Amino acid sequence: MRNDTARWDAPPSPDTSIVVPGLRIYRDSPSRLTLISGVRVRLDSDLPLVGWPDEAPDAAHALVLRRDRILEVDGPARCDSWDEEKSVARSDMTDGYGRVILEGPAAMNLLRQGAEISLDIPSPAVTRLVFGLPAMLHRMSSDRFALFFTRAQLAAGWTALQSHTS
């Protein structure tokens, strides 16, 4: 087996940030992420739904991933199960995703290097390919964006962001 240890930089520490003019990129961790699927999941959600280019509130909210799937962010604790009463499937994904925050007036320009996005083109869902990686992207305010990568691809996502800011 080839020794590839040196070919790959160690994953960045969670405390690492990137600061360039007009842009700060850092990681943070939502307290809870819950994946919920069901036919009426969007209609029945108690939390405000966030698509593109909606601004997610600071409080608990739900990202729309597809027609029948949402990701609750900082929502209530729920049991991994099939809920017969509400006809929804729930899975805890708190540790399944890493969240990266991009804030500053240059944030949108950076994102446009890696994704075909426009504030003028809405989408019900926040799922995207960003720098070639599957991701969830939404706005938190006018120049503050949250980007979710799977935990396994968080290092790749961070590297992509880093290389496009250097």
Next chain:
Amino acid sequence: MIGGRFETGGLIDRATPIYFTFDGRRYAGFRGDTIASALLANGVRVVGRSFKYHRPRGVWGSWFDEPNAIFSVTLGDVTMPNMLGTTTLLEPGMSVRAVNAWPSAQNDIKGGLDLFHRFLGAGFYYKTFMAPDWHLFEPMIRRMAGLGVVDASLPGDYVSQQITDRCDLLVVGAGPAGLVAAEAAACAGKSVWLVEDHADLGGSLRRRGDRIEGQSVEDWITARCAAIEAAGGKILTRTTAFGAYDHGLFGLAREHGFGKAPTLYRLRAGACVLAAGAIDRPVTFASNDLPGVHSLEGALDYMGRYGVLLGGDIAIAANHSQVDQAAERMKAVGCRVSVIDPAAGCIAARGRKGVRGIGQNGRHVDCETILASAGWTPVVHLWRHAGGKLVWDDALATFRPAEPPENMRAVGAANGTFGLDQALAEGRAAGAGQAAPDFVSVFSLTPVLPVPGTKGRQWIDFQHDVTLKDVELAARENYVSVEHLKRYTTLGMASDQGKTSNIPGLAAMAAIQGKAIPEVGSTTFRPPFVPMPLELYHGHHRRQSFHPLKRLPLEDRHRAAGAVLGEYGGWLRPAWYGSGSERDEVAREVRMVRATGGLLDASPLGKIEIMGPDAEAFVNFVYYNTMSTLKPGRLRYGFLLTERGVVYDDGVVFRMGPDRFVISSSSSHAEGVTGLLEGWRQDGNDPNRIFVHDTTNHWSTVTITGPSARAVTATLGLDVDLSSDAFPHMSFRETIWQGDPLRIARVSFTGEVSYEMSVRAGRVHELWDTLTRAGAEQNVRPIGLEAISVLRAEKGFIIIGKDTDGETMPHDLGFAVPRLRKSAAFVGDRSLHTDVANDPERRQMVGLAVASGAPMLATGAHIVEGKTPRSIGIVTSSYDTTSIGRPIALALVDRGAGRHGEMVTVWHMGQTTSATIIAPCAFDPKGDRIHA
């Protein structure tokens, strides 16, 4: 006088001289010059050599239509090959060298090749270098072929920025029609991008206009720009729209100067107005490639933009309605101008390394410069990229846009509208979204097309040395299709992609065949419109981002423990631990597991949840094995098949409850299995009653395996009875560890007692640390994937994709019984009933044993039989393992299951050895250890 600079005029900055060298000689130009304009201003006529005959070549055009002025340019430490001299802006200190010439373009050592031109016609290489073997000549021909050489020391910061954007309207070309179209659209409230490949705006106004709509050209352009920008429009200069793609996507490349990578804009435009203008067509006449033969429009452009005059004694070989105006402009600056109508008889240029005169019908005119134009050709490349149609216009003797592609309009010269007022009207109408106005063309000409059979060497493609005689030869040899003509003669295959040669070539072929030009057709237009550096197209995936591996939460622990990391199924995982050799460290880890135990980071194992009222039926349907009988708290090994009945993945299914399952797929297949399940969920099942969640990233898994596994696991203090009776093999428990859920399963890939523990990824460090501390006291330490590969092979456990191929079915692996016991339909069932599936000669998995003391078999070696050896199988896994005391191997062999005990020959890289076919399981075949 050959070449010279006016005291005033043009867009150059005469206050800023720039010094540079060409083929070692020093010259001066000005800021705003291109390399070509500076050379012409200095009287340099020979700027390069042709590709095949090494004929001396001068500048033909003034912009992207230039086929000859191609240079290697060095500035500082950076050398860029194949820079087009007419579009590369001059910078101080540039060292410019002609490509395809040595020691200089003026005195090229290979210039003598032209003496042999009679023997070097089209198809020469194909016909001459066939015997004895093309490959004998290929290296020499390859060395001679090509133009510039890529500098291996390209700077590391030569990286293209790539930006996606969108607009309502893209206007390509900022000539008069483009400017007014952009202005009209912007003022109507549309978001407009106007792109222009020159550094300045105005297009043809720079070479033809004095005043426009009552204003000076400069004032008029300034007013248009101000209006566009005031309305929110965006103007990008030095930006080439090089390709039109599906769904309104356009590729734009913005230049940033020499040695700097251009920026790529992937622009999604709601609509496009093509105002790219037109270029001069060469006139096909004898010796029309001599230095000193230029395009008429190019000459006007050099005057207007750069203040450069291409000669004092000028012959204009053209007959269109703009010729007189051009001649007057040249006379006004003191030139002696003769106008020759090329339609009035064959013409021929005189001279050797430059023009000395021109003759027609016995009349000879001395001149130093010939300005030729057979008419104007609309620049329709983007139009064709987007799927627009062309129509042949007899009056203009060219193709012009006809049926438009979706959301694209051509205006001005790009539409074959060569009158300024008409172009402005067209542009304004297009910008405002109105219908194109009707008008009568003010442009006229007498068509000038190649005349087959006429005397002299008449060039069709300047860069690739394709002559009229080459086209005639191609026709004689029946390469009459334009695509065949192109490939046989290389016409249009040069770096200019036939911008100047296509129409003369098509016209020549049409004339030879006695057909109309539209019947001959045209070749396909493909992006990029002009050559672009490959860097422009780079994907997001480069360097470490090229095929980025998935990373383990515990990677820091593995690195700290001295793990050697490698790629396994798209993940960066520990191969082994320790600083010794791979062989020694892996053998140590294998021995350790068999003696005490090992600790494995198994986090990549898939954890795909299936939930819903139909979950049980669905899992039973997608699995080869019966899963409907699985009880909560139990797990079962099984195969996922493709519709062809081929094994796609193996894994373990956990039944969490009546309507919830977790599929633990193989590590490299978690995403693939999720996709497969999603596909079947929506195909033949009720997608509202089944949901698939891939939770692989949320959970991390640590496996402890070996005789001491139970004792080490016990140190966690779980609320689970770990005894074999209470917690048997192939069962699992859910519990709480330090306040968080923990799922513990008895499942083994090593043949030893194993406990596979999954916790949320954020807690796996504590779990790993606890187990490594407890394990160390009993010599249970981390192991890597290489040891696991050996341990599982000893047990005859397969790795999908390694021990199976694209034909392997479950019964080939010894798993025929589950199918016999299953009555419900399942994916792949039908394919298992085919003749192919039941062929008695199918390859089946076996073990191989070598004689005592013999070396291990090579993975990939063939099992062969017969006097003329024929492969009957392949070694899929092979290891030299100390726990068995001999090398072991797994193989797929024809009829393998019935051949146990048979001696076979194994062939690898010319060497043969013998092996005996045995059962795959070589360690603890009764399974006493796994159930302990």
